[in-house]
Amino acid sequence: MTKIASLPDEMGFYGDFGGAYVPELLRPNVEELALAFKEKKNDPVFHSTYISMLEDYVGRPTPLYLSEKLSTKHDCTIYLKREDLNHTGAHKINNAIGQILLAKSMGKTQIVAETGAGQHGVATATACALMDMECIVFMGEIDIERQAPNVQRMEFLGAKVVPATSGSKTLKDATNEAIRYWINHPDAYYLIGSVVGPHPYPEIVAHFQSIISKEIQEQLKKKTGKSSPSKVIACVGGGSNAAGAFFHFYDEENVELIAVEAAGHGLKSGKSAATSILGTPGVLHGSMTLLMQDEFGQVTEPHSISAGLDYPGIGPLHAYSIDSGRTKSIPVTDQEALIAAQELTKSEGIIPALESAHALAALNSVELEPSDIVVVNLSGRGDKDLSTYLK
Amino acid sequence: MNQFKKASKQLSIFVTAGYPKLNSLNDQLNLLEANGVDFVEVGIPFSDPMADGPTIQETSDLALKNGMNLELLFEQLNERTSTLPLVLMGYLNPVLSYGIDRFLESCNRVGVRSVILPDMSLEIYERFYRDQFEKYEVFPSFLITPTSSTQRIQRISKVCKNSFVYLVSSNATTGGKSTFNADQAKTYQSIRENCGETPLFIGFGIDSKEKVEYVQEVSHGAIIGSAYLKALGLNKEKDFLKSIR
Ligand SMILES: Cc1ncc(COP(=O)(O)O)c(C=O)c1O
Numbered sequence: 001m002t003k004i005a006s007l008p009d010e011m012g013f014y015g016d017f018g019g020a021y022v023p024e025l026l027r028p029n030v031e032e033l034a035l036a037f038k039e040k041k042n043d044p045v046f047h048s049t050y051i052s053m054l055e056d057y058v059g060r061p062t063p064l065y066l067s068e069k070l071s072t073k074h075d076c077t078i079y080l081k082r083e084d085l086n087h088t089g090a091h092k093i094n095n096a097i098g099q100i101l102l103a104k105s106m107g108k109t110q111i112v113a114e115t116g117a118g119q120h121g122v123a124t125a126t127a128c129a130l131m132d133m134e135c136i137v138f139m140g141e142i143d144i145e146r147q148a149p150n151v152q153r154m155e156f157l158g159a160k161v162v163p164a165t166s167g168s169k170t171l172k173d174a175t176n177e178a179i180r181y182w183i184n185h186p187d188a189y190y191l192i193g194s195v196v197g198p199h200p201y202p203e204i205v206a207h208f209q210s211i212i213s214k215e216i217q218e219q220l221k222k223k224t225g226k227s228s229p230s231k232v233i234a235c236v237g238g239g240s241n242a243a244g245a246f247f248h249f250y251d252e253e254n255v256e257l258i259a260v261e262a263a264g265h266g267l268k269s270g271k272s273a274a275t276s277i278l279g280t281p282g283v284l285h286g287s288m289t290l291l292m293q294d295e296f297g298q299v300t301e302p303h304s305i306s307a308g309l310d311y312p313g314i315g316p317l318h319a320y321s322i323d324s325g326r327t328k329s330i331p332v333t334d335q336e337a338l339i340a341a342q343e344l345t346k347s348e349g350i351i352p353a354l355e356s357a358h359a360l361a362a363l364n365s366v367e368l369e370p371s372d373i374v375v376v377n378l379s380g381r382g383d384k385d386l387s388t389y390l391k
Numbered sequence: 392m393n394q395f396k397k398a399s400k401q402l403s404i405f406v407t408a409g410y411p412k413l414n415s416l417n418d419q420l421n422l423l424e425a426n427g428v429d430f431v432e433v434g435i436p437f438s439d440p441m442a443d444g445p446t447i448q449e450t451s452d453l454a455l456k457n458g459m460n461l462e463l464l465f466e467q468l469n470e471r472t473s474t475l476p477l478v479l480m481g482y483l484n485p486v487l488s489y490g491i492d493r494f495l496e497s498c499n500r501v502g503v504r505s506v507i508l509p510d511m512s513l514e515i516y517e518r519f520y521r522d523q524f525e526k527y528e529v530f531p532s533f534l535i536t537p538t539s540s541t542q543r544i545q546r547i548s549k550v551c552k553n554s555f556v557y558l559v560s561s562n563a564t565t566g567g568k569s570t571f572n573a574d575q576a577k578t579y580q581s582i583r584e585n586c587g588e589t590p591l592f593i594g595f596g597i598d599s600k601e602k603v604e605y606v607q608e609v610s611h612g613a614i615i616g617s618a619y620l621k622a623l624g625l626n627k628e629k630d631f632l633k634s635i636r
Contacts, residue, residue: 011514021483023442023509024534025562166448167438179441180564283484283510284439296460297488298438 004250004321012199012287015324018316020198021283025183029190030286034200036106041207046101053097054211057130058087060094064219064375069347074363076372079229080350081216083241083379088123090353090380091209091241092193096123098208099191100131108189110134114164114178116143116171116237117308117355118150119380120193125159135159136188138177140170143307150384168301171311175285194238195315198286202243202315209244216375217248224373231256231366234377235358236276236329237308239315241379250326259318260362262304263331273302275314276322276329284312290319305334305388306354308380336361341382341389353380354388394430394476394504395555395590401429401612402603402635403592404619405480407450408433408467409459411623416464419623420473426632428475429612432507433468435461435481442509444566446617450624461489461497468501478532478554480507491520495527505554507532513547530554536562537578541585548589555590558582558610560597566617569596571605579609600635 007014020030040046054060062082070078083091103111111133115121121137128135137154141163144151154161167173175197182190195202195209213232221227232249234242236259249255264272272278279290284299292300292312304310314322321327332340337354340361345351352360356379368374382389395401406419416433423431436454440447468477479498486494486508498506506529511520513533524531530553535544537558548556558579560569583591593606594614606613615635622631 011518019515020512021510021515022512024512024539025442025536025559027512028538166445167452172439176439176441180444183442184563184567186562282487283482285441286510291484293484293488295488296462297485298455299484 004317004326007317007320008199008203012203014316014320016281017289017319018199018202018287020286021288022198022286026198029182029186030198030200032106036102037200037204040102040105046105050098050101054094058093058097059085060211061215061219062086064216064223066223067348070363074368075370076368076374078363079220079373079375080378081212081245081375083212083377084350084352084356084381088126089383090119090123091212091244092120092123093126094211094244095193095205095208095240096120096127096191099204100127100133102204103133103189103191104131106189108187110136110185110188111191112136112138112178112181112185112188113191113193114138114171114174115193116140116174116311117306117384118143118147118154119308119384121159121161122150122153122157124191125154125157128159129157136181137161138164138174138181140164140168140174142169143171143174147307147384170301172299172301179285194240195243195317196238196285196287196289196313202287202317205240206243206247206317209240210247212241212244212377213246213248216245220373226373228252228255229373229375230254231258231372231374232377233258233260233359233362233366233374235260235309235355235379236314236318237311237355238313239318241377243315243317245375245377246327250321257321257327258362258366259322259327259329260358261329261331262306262309262358263333264303264305266333267331271303272331273304273310273312274331275302275312276318277331279314287316289313289316305337306358308353308355309358330362330365332358332361336364338389350378351382352378353382354385356380393553393590398429399611400607401592402427403430403432403612403614404428405432405434405614405616406623407436407447407454407620408464409436409454409457410450410620411453413457413459414467416467417471417473420471420475422628424473424475427636430476430478432478432480432614432616435464435479435485437482437485440482442564444564444617446566446620450620461485461494465497465501468503477503478505478507479503483508483511491523495523495529498529499527503529505530505532507534507557509534513550532557534559535582537575537582538562544582544585548586551589555592555611556586557614558591558593559595560593561595563595565595567596569602571602576609583610603635
């Protein structure tokens with residue numbers, strides 16, 4: 001297998017997955033972006049601005065917390081990477097800050113984004129307020145209803161939240177609308193929220209989230225003397241927190257990488273979002289990846305109790321890594337996630353996001369040895385999910 | 392022989408297969424042929440048409456609800472009596488799901504000579520699919536925009552020499568408002584020159600007789616999509632066809 005750190009190729013492919021499947025109308029946009037990213041990626045001044053904003057504004061590094069309760073329960077060593085302690089409450093801000101700096105360097109003044117649960121929308125609206133950018137966020141009409149507090153936060157931050165009323169009115173359609181807006185307003189900067197979309201987005205988002213695994217390495221070294229854990233567990237919607245948590249471990253073969261998929265009502269229920277388990281190769285939102293689709297190649301609407309995980313695709317990086325056996329994906333149902341959320345809240349006093357609760361629940365189905373050092377990426381906090389938890 | 396080259400001042404209409412009724416297509420083709428349309432673009436409906444505005448999205452959704460799929464589309468095309476040249480237009484995913492070889496073989500069998508798949512970029516075509524297209528003698532057409540570079544236009548027009556180049560009138564999704572003014576005449580002139588022998592058609596946002604005539608002056612013809620589908624949705628397609636002639 002090709003070393004993942006050396007991917008994607010020039011056209012944005014991770015093996016068979018990725019690429020830029022975009023209409024000619026968007027070609028100049030993605031080319032301009034790829035060029036700008038290539039230039040800034042290794043620019044030390046850009047990098048130090050990004051890092052100092054993460055430190056001083058976002059609150060990084062986030063703690064690597066040894067959970068004694070979980071460690072005792074599972075009879076091994078379990079750390080939680082506390083992305084929930086970031087400003088705005090999730091890992092999404094790492095990417096929003098990185099991309100807004102990129103947008104600024106390109107001379108952009110208007111930002112457009114899609115959001116599902118509203119976490120990426122809030123992170124983007126926050127970054128836009130900070131950097132004096134105009135902000136437009138597309139959000140499915142149904143998600144606007146079920147994630148009302150985040151809509152209010154975005155609006156208070158000065159963003160314009162536009163309901164996506166086409167198709168199934170959720171994240172997939174919000175993404176369609178954001179792409180259409182970008183076609184109609186090529187001067188806008190499209191700030192995508194996960195490791196999905198046409199090249200170079202998956203690479204950009206993975207790059208800006210890779211700070212998570214970089215910190216894990218450093219923190220673990222301090223705490224245990226070893227810089228690599230035996231297992232890293234993260235939930236996957238599009239896959240940005242997982243890409244970040246896995247990134248620096250991809251080429252360390254002794255680190256097991258576990259992507260947790262939302263199985264909704266169960267894998268066989270027809271109501272799930274377990275894309276990497278049930279999906280087949282196809283093209284959506286500008287890249288070749290694994291997709292939930294029907295026999296005619298129409299994209300189907302996934303289900304998860306978590307609005308951040310019900311996306312019918314998965315980042316091409318994950319499609320490749322799972323397909324080639326490097327990353328293992330395991331399913332967790334709505335019910336299992338709810339139980340895990342309650343358990344962490346009661347035992348550790350940490351209310352996790354529903355998305356992150358999927359990663360926690362996976363501890364019950366992964367085989368663990370007493371010598372294991374496991375890092376669970378706690379991608380976000382659960383304030384937004386309280387009404388679901390209290391039901 | 393390039394079947395899109397025959398005449399100047401051509402008119403092409405886009406209809407979504409399976410809209411408004413599952414079996415509307417062949418009546419539509421006959422109607423368009425009787426009204427002097429030169430060729431028809433048949434839209435393959437897709438759940439996530441990212442380059443399309445509301446009108447084509449809605450027709451696509453309805454066509455899917457009606458039960459349209461590629462298997463059925465090729466059956467309908469096989470039974471058609473219209474002799475108009477056809478272009479299939481749609482997104483890549485349903486085509487890949489059907490199977491690229493099987494799709495191109497079916498196109499060849501029912502006499503469809505050109506295909507436009509907007510999310511199959513020229514680069515993707517050349518890297519993955521060119522051999523199959525050539526094998527089945529199906530010729531892709533590609534989009535260009537008024538801001539495409541000279542180099543890009545020349546490269547695309549070469550690839551499209553057996554089909555045509557599709558110039559979108561402005562950087563927009565389908566069905567938006569297009570405006571044409573004197574400044575653009577020069578742009579179109581130069582694009583046409585850069586296309587060389589390859590026919591050039593202009594579409595996106597063309598909705599009136601004036602625009603059709605203007606576009607026919609500066610290119611080989613006009614392509615109408617959303618405006619026709621809107622009329623079709625109101626059972627006013629015949630009036631519309633009259634109004635643009
Ligand atoms: C807290 C949290 N975790 C995870 C996700 C899923 O996104 P990704 O798979 O890109 O990390 C979201 C998305 O909204 C989220 O809010």
